[in-house]
Amino acid sequence: MSTETATAETLDIAPRAGEQEGRQYLTFDVAGETYGVDILRVQEIRGWEPVTRIPNAHECVRGVLNLRGAIVPVYDLRLMLELDWVAYDPETVVIIIKVRQGDSDKHVGIIVDAVSDVINELDIEISNSPSFGEHIKTEFIASLATEKSGGMVMLLDADRLPIAGAGDDDEDTDAD
Amino acid sequence: MASILAVDDSASMRQMVSFTLKGAGYDVIEAADGVEALNIARDKSVNLVITDVNMPNMDGITLIRELRNLPAYKFTPLLMLTTESGAEKKQQGKAAGATGWIVKPFNPDQLLGTIKKVLG
Amino acid sequence: MSIDMAQFHQVFFEESFEGLDIMESGLLDMDPGAVDSEQINAIFRAAHSIKGGAGTFGFGEISNFTHTMETLLDEMRDGRREITTDAVDVLLKSVDVLRDMLTVAQDGGELDQSSVDAQSRELKRVLDNRAPGQSQAADETPESADGADDDGKAPLIGWHVVFRPHAHMMRTGNDPLRLLREFHALGETRVVCDISGVPPFHEYEPEDAVLSWDIHLDEPVEKYQVQEIFDWVEDDCDLAIMEVYADGVESAPAGEPSQKAAPKPTGKPELKLAEPPPERRKGGDRRQKKAATSAGSIRVDVPKIDSLINMVGELVITQSMLSMLGEDFQHEDLPKLLEGLAQLERHTRELQESVMQIRMMPISFTFSRFPRLVRDLSTKLGKKIELKMNGESTEVDKTVIEKIGDPLVHLVRNSLDHGIETPEVRRAAGKPETGTVELNAYHKGGNIIIEIKDDGKGLDGDLLFRKAVEKGLVREDETLTDQQKFELIFMPGFSTAEKISDVSGRGVGMDVVRKNINELGGSIEIDSELGVGTDIVIRLPLTLAILDGQVVRVGDETYIVPLVSILESIQVRPEMINLVGGKGEAFKLRDEYLPIVRMHEVFDVPSEHVEELTEGLLVIVEAEGHKCGLFVDDLLGQHQVVIKSLEENYGSVEGVSGATILGDGSVALILDITGVIRLGGNRPEDFRLQRTA
Numbered sequence: 001m002s003t004e005t006a007t008a009e010t011l012d013i014a015p016r017a018g019e020q021e022g023r024q025y026l027t028f029d030v031a032g033e034t035y036g037v038d039i040l041r042v043q044e045i046r047g048w049e050p051v052t053r054i055p056n057a058h059e060c061v062r063g064v065l066n067l068r069g070a071i072v073p074v075y076d077l078r079l080m081l082e083l084d085w086v087a088y089d090p091e092t093v094v095i096i097i098k099v100r101q102g103d104s105d106k107h108v109g110i111i112v113d114a115v116s117d118v119i120n121e122l123d124i125e126i127s128n129s130p131s132f133g134e135h136i137k138t139e140f141i142a143s144l145a146t147e148k149s150g151g152m153v154m155l156l157d158a159d160r161l162p163i164a165g166a167g168d169d170d171e172d173t174d175a176d
Numbered sequence: 177m178a179s180i181l182a183v184d185d186s187a188s189m190r191q192m193v194s195f196t197l198k199g200a201g202y203d204v205i206e207a208a209d210g211v212e213a214l215n216i217a218r219d220k221s222v223n224l225v226i227t228d229v230n231m232p233n234m235d236g237i238t239l240i241r242e243l244r245n246l247p248a249y250k251f252t253p254l255l256m257l258t259t260e261s262g263a264e265k266k267q268q269g270k271a272a273g274a275t276g277w278i279v280k281p282f283n284p285d286q287l288l289g290t291i292k293k294v295l296g
Numbered sequence: 297m298s299i300d301m302a303q304f305h306q307v308f309f310e311e312s313f314e315g316l317d318i319m320e321s322g323l324l325d326m327d328p329g330a331v332d333s334e335q336i337n338a339i340f341r342a343a344h345s346i347k348g349g350a351g352t353f354g355f356g357e358i359s360n361f362t363h364t365m366e367t368l369l370d371e372m373r374d375g376r377r378e379i380t381t382d383a384v385d386v387l388l389k390s391v392d393v394l395r396d397m398l399t400v401a402q403d404g405g406e407l408d409q410s411s412v413d414a415q416s417r418e419l420k421r422v423l424d425n426r427a428p429g430q431s432q433a434a435d436e437t438p439e440s441a442d443g444a445d446d447d448g449k450a451p452l453i454g455w456h457v458v459f460r461p462h463a464h465m466m467r468t469g470n471d472p473l474r475l476l477r478e479f480h481a482l483g484e485t486r487v488v489c490d491i492s493g494v495p496p497f498h499e500y501e502p503e504d505a506v507l508s509w510d511i512h513l514d515e516p517v518e519k520y521q522v523q524e525i526f527d528w529v530e531d532d533c534d535l536a537i538m539e540v541y542a543d544g545v546e547s548a549p550a551g552e553p554s555q556k557a558a559p560k561p562t563g564k565p566e567l568k569l570a571e572p573p574p575e576r577r578k579g580g581d582r583r584q585k586k587a588a589t590s591a592g593s594i595r596v597d598v599p600k601i602d603s604l605i606n607m608v609g610e611l612v613i614t615q616s617m618l619s620m621l622g623e624d625f626q627h628e629d630l631p632k633l634l635e636g637l638a639q640l641e642r643h644t645r646e647l648q649e650s651v652m653q654i655r656m657m658p659i660s661f662t663f664s665r666f667p668r669l670v671r672d673l674s675t676k677l678g679k680k681i682e683l684k685m686n687g688e689s690t691e692v693d694k695t696v697i698e699k700i701g702d703p704l705v706h707l708v709r710n711s712l713d714h715g716i717e718t719p720e721v722r723r724a725a726g727k728p729e730t731g732t733v734e735l736n737a738y739h740k741g742g743n744i745i746i747e748i749k750d751d752g753k754g755l756d757g758d759l760l761f762r763k764a765v766e767k768g769l770v771r772e773d774e775t776l777t778d779q780q781k782f783e784l785i786f787m788p789g790f791s792t793a794e795k796i797s798d799v800s801g802r803g804v805g806m807d808v809v810r811k812n813i814n815e816l817g818g819s820i821e822i823d824s825e826l827g828v829g830t831d832i833v834i835r836l837p838l839t840l841a842i843l844d845g846q847v848v849r850v851g852d853e854t855y856i857v858p859l860v861s862i863l864e865s866i867q868v869r870p871e872m873i874n875l876v877g878g879k880g881e882a883f884k885l886r887d888e889y890l891p892i893v894r895m896h897e898v899f900d901v902p903s904e905h906v907e908e909l910t911e912g913l914l915v916i917v918e919a920e921g922h923k924c925g926l927f928v929d930d931l932l933g934q935h936q937v938v939i940k941s942l943e944e945n946y947g948s949v950e951g952v953s954g955a956t957i958l959g960d961g962s963v964a965l966i967l968d969i970t971g972v973i974r975l976g977g978n979r980p981e982d983f984r985l986q987r988t989a
Contacts, residue, residue, distance in 0.1 A: 066962065
């Protein structure tokens, strides 16, 4: 079954109760850039393993996996960012995050090149109006953070990941 | 500890009565209508019966009359749970052999107080 | 002792809503003039229970509102009040208001106070229509005249009570000693026993009460406290309650208000007291803010639980048998092991079935709304319609109950609105003025069938066809069977209503109905005869949580085909295959030409797969009247699979109804045959043509 190469516990990223410090972000690499996501959204990190393909889905939907009995879709973040697809390797991980869609929570997996670090809000400087070149999709990038080391981290707005239209393209799902 | 037969077609009332009395240490047997109650009462003797009046199959007043006719229940306290504030239902109940009544709505403390008085 | 009443709320709400349904259906069935007493009794009991529970559990307003309904019903059931259509209508509306009140109490939200008040007034209005002499029954609060105590009198120091039980008192379960104990509880009591009533021994009846008491209570308690002691026995004894004042004066309080009208059992002189003022409970202000969890509980019959417990018992036995076997396993024990495993499998399956049984509820939960709907709508439409329902006790999965309601309402509304004609039209057509709509539910094979049948004007296939052509849904040169023409109404964007009525709404209709039913894993078929009526058949799976599936392989992928849709699986021979007018592949099975749907094509399977039709297999499936052969690489085996939702975290996928987790933990998709056929054709008319060919 699923061989979880790294769980939240082993990476010591589990949010501790009564955290006094600032918000934390899990950072990961995609195509040489560093991205981050609010660590409270992260449910689980697992190594890549083949998923069940969904027919006729958008190419960034790689398929579905079994997350403790629930069926969870997995998206390739590279493809969501409209970058070139690369073959998955032992470094490739799937980050299962919780996203809010309308009034329900959904669990989705995002495939990234590698998990990098956990950073604290206090250690970075966040600019709220990121401006990127035209080659980068920006709708779901909430802000740009500069690490003390000078590195840049793009913080994702999980709720704005383009997953809604991927599977649910029926306009009349709730018309009755 | 004394055993009490609680008869009500409403599950929530039955639960409330039963929960309250069990909490006070009584043995409580539940029945959903008069027929069921009568069968239970015939089977094992209980020390007190507390019954709703309006129930399907057999109402509380008929139940009281039937129970009172059983030798084992000649002197057993038989209480009605009634919302009828009018005297009529109480009269009917009394005529059938009811010991007394508890007027709904009541709270658990009132219920316990009454039961304690009756069972001594 | 403090008990949190909130713990009983959920049960109270559930039974109250059930009670409302009973009231509603009872009221709807009520035929003014000829009323069955048990019927009205049932309605009364439901109101009575809601009122009692509401009062007890702290919903004062609901209790008050229901009280008026109850009063009305009580008078009806006692024959004191004539049952008029007006009264029934008002009661029905009150049921609605009450349902709103309960919903607000349960889930929170804003109560439409004005509608509650208005309906209360309506109820009062009906109540007041009665003979004027009776108009002050139980409702007026008899504020007892307590004010006459303490002007210029010596202070009250106690009570003197003369208590003379009637002979039968102990046979009501009231023990005089208990009453004396209660006096003790109030304060210092001096009791003098009067044994003058004791008969000579040979006349002595041990069960009779023969003693009397003179009770002096040296405590200036409130009058009602003394009265309360005798509350239950006031008709079983002679009783005098006298106040004792510091100046030695004893007096029965003069000017007792409103003596009860009850007949006195004895003619002896006696002092009777009024009923104590009814205790006013202020329970209504403790309304629970937190909405009860609407996660939805389910009420389960005891036999179902019992069978479950039995099953678990068997399972435990099997398990211990197996573990004993495992402790010291010898090779010759193998048959025993196999037998044990077989037993385990059997018990597990039975357990599964029993658990599934728990989710089953009678369809009456859904059907019960229709009498009201039909009644209201037929009045509105000026039609005469009789609703017949059969098989209300047919059990279906809880989810079906929850989801089938709206589609059914839509279909029934359609029948009423478009199906059944007005009385004039019917008369002219030589039909009885009263139209009939039938709702039937029954089991057939592994399915639940729900049928909506009317004897209305039926569907005009040609009209439907012309409409569809106009709307560009079909081509004019197509030849459709009647059946196929009827099914046009399920196409998106098709509506036959010439004017949009507020009864069956606009054209969102039938396609959504079909879609909802498909989502439940079911199908819908329609049959009609012009001028005679329409018959709609909905076929639903018995349970939604589990299905029997055939695992098929296409390339590297595995899919589950619901066994119910599979007619047979065949290996196709070259001579069976032919191409139909460049539109696609078909094959001849016995007398029929069936289209071939290549699964690897419709699902765009990238991995290597069988291309040659003769090398793979054709699974012949049928859905919604369409048959086709699904071309797959191989059949792998049959399994019962637990259906998981794809939509929970993803969304709907054309051709896929859900997913399941296989024994190795991987996910497999479950095919939605209707969707697959649609995908395969993309032009459903092609398949219809094949069928008629």
